[in-house]
Amino acid sequence: MxxxxxxxxxxxxxxxxxxxxxxxxxxxxxxxxxxxxxxxxxxxxxxxxxxxxxxxxxxxxxxxxxxxxxxxxxxxxxxxxxxxxxxxxxxxxxxxxxxxxxxxxxxxxxxxxxxxxxxxxxxxxxxxxxxxxxxxxxxxxxxxxxxxxxxxxxxxxxxxxxxxxxxxxxxxxxxxxxxxxxxxxxxxxxxxxxxxxxxxxxxxxxxxxxxxxxxxxxxxxxxxxxxxxxxxxxxxxVHPNFKQMHLAKGEADVTLITSCVKGMNARAVRNTFTEALAAGKAFPPRSKAWFYGKEGFFGRRKACVECLATDVCLCRASDYQKSFCITDALLAAAIKGDMENGLFYTGQSVTRIPERSTQxxxxxxxxxxxxxxxxxxxxxxxxxxxxxx
Ligand SMILES: Cc1cc2nc3c(=O)[nH]c(=O)nc-3n(C[C@H](O)[C@H](O)[C@H](O)COP(=O)(O)O)c2cc1C
CATH class of the missing domain: 3.20.20.70 (Aldolase class I)
Structure with a gap:
């Protein structure tokens, strides 16, 4: 892009x-x-x-x-x-x-x-x-x-x-x-x-x-x-794998996670990432350079782009020891199409999508x-x- x-x-x-x-x-x-x-x-x-x-x-x-x-x-x-x-x-x-x-x-x-x-x-x-x-x-x-x-x-x-x-x-x-x-x-x-x-x-x-x-x-x-x-x-x-993650899903493929945004509930497709989160693993931010080029996001060079308001992000509030970086997780899903490490938000109606292939x-x-x-x-x-x- x-x-x-x-x-x-x-x-x-x-x-x-x-x-x-x-x-x-x-x-x-x-x-x-x-x-x-x-x-x-x-x-x-x-x-x-x-x-x-x-x-x-x-x-x-x-x-x-x-x-x-x-x-x-x-x-x-x-x-x-x-x-x-x-x-x-x-x-x-x-x-x-x-x-x-x-x-x-x-x-x-x-x-x-x-x-x-x-x-x-x-x-x-x-x-x-x-x-x-x-x-x-x-x-x-x-x-x-x-x-x-x-x-x-x-x-x-x-x-x-x-x-x-x-x-x-x-x-x-x-x-x-x-x-x-x-x-x-x-x-x-x-x-x-x-x-x-x-x-x-x-x-x-x-x-x-x-x-x-x-x-x-x-x-x-x-x-x-x-x-x-x-x-x-x-x-x-959105990456074709994001679309693929929405096909042929049943009730067991949908899960609620605790988001880094104020600890709110969020619905997502169950995958390796959501299972690791549920098991208590933390995912601190990595560099954004791979998506925004060498200048980083808005010229900020830190791994955390402070996308959320102060005190809203559980990851930042814990000095990056807990929760996860929502920017990394969602970009990994929508841009990279990483089906294991990305966070694929979805609605409950995903179980009613009739198509079985992206074609x-x-x-x-x-x-x-x-x-x-x-x-x-x-x-x-x-x-x-x-x-x-
Ligand atoms: C991948 C994904 C990302 C979403 N991001 C936002 C968002 O940035 N802001 C927002 O207000 N709602 C967001 N939503 C909620 C949707 O806009 C929508 O209101 C909600 O999912 C209800 O529709 P649905 O059940 O058909 O998905 C998101 C939903 C999904 C599935």
């Missing part, structure tokens, strides 16, 4: 300016309009450390009779050039589509503010915040006129975000991939709780597969957010086709019943 951006030509700059100006806002009003037109949002959940790179524009470019695609770029551990390039690529692939940026409150403040500034400069449809809460970012988004969405794991948090000025919410249940707010809060119950505590549009997330869409939409969700299904997809830049994986468009067909089939009995004499 190139670290430096190529120099844009004058004509590409001019057309890109136009694209940036047109970045449509995914605010409460826009979502309510989508729902009033009988459609729902199908959101691609952001996946950190390059796992979702290359997907956002393809998802945002798709719109069907029942679904409107929404892409989300992950801002985790990207250089300025990489983040700008990823936003520009997505906006070029979907000039009129909704492309948002995911920011995790757990990352260090310098990177957080930098990613926020770059996304405002480039033009983005919304900012969505997970892995922690920060009221300040809601204010900054309001001042910049960029819609803000909060990822919530309780009705209490939903209420708080609405008061602070969020435009919509993502209710993420216990079956989600990566870090999980509350392992005992399954999505159907959480969705009901969040809808009861807030008047904002709510997108349901966590463990959703194609056959689940009709029930979540019937329960009042304005959309569904999926990440795991989009990992196992022919589009996207058989559907494209983003084909996934949308499957989802549209399922929704059409769910409507069919009612239509047939109404037409019957």
């Amino acid at each position: 190139e670290r430096a951006e190529s120099t844009p030509t004058q004509s590409s700059v001019t057309s890109m300016e136009g694209v940036r100006r047109r970045a449509p806002k995914l605010d409460r009003h826009a979502i309510e309009q989508v729902v009033r037109s009988g459609k729902r949002l199908l959101v691609q959940g952001a996946m950190g450390i390059h796992a979702s790179d290359g997907l956002s524009g393809k998802v945002a470019a798709v719109s069907g009779p029942r679904l409107v695609g929404v892409g989300t770029i992950s801002a985790v551990l990207k250089s300025d050039q990489l983040l700008r390039a990823e936003i520009r690529r997505a906006r070029a692939e979907a000039p009129f589509g909704f492309v948002g940026l995911n920011l995790m409150a757990a990352i260090n403040r310098i990177d957080f503010d930098n990613y926020l500034r770059i996304s405002f400069e480039e033009g983005i449809s919304f900012i969505v915040q997970g892995a922690g809460i920060s009221r300040d970012v809601v204010k900054q988004c309001r001042e910049a006129g960029v819609p803000f969405a909060g990822i919530v794991s309780s009705g209490r948090l939903a209420k708080m975000y609405e008061k602070w000025g969020a435009e919509f919410l993502v209710a993420e249940g216990a079956e989600a991939g990566g870090h999980i707010g509350d392992v005992d809060h399954p999505l159907p119950a959480l969705l009901a709780e969040v809808l009861a505590h807030s008047s904002l549009p709510v997108v349901a997330a966590g463990g959703i597969d194609v056959e689940d869409l009709p029930s979540y939409f019937a329960a009042g969700a304005a959309g569904a957010q999926l990440a795991t299904r989009f990992l196992a997809c022919s589009d996207g830049d 058989a994986l559907p494209s983003v468009r084909e996934i949308f086709g499957m989802f549209e067909a399922t929704l059409a089939a769910a409507e069919a009995p009612a239509t047939a019943g109404a037409a019957a004499p």
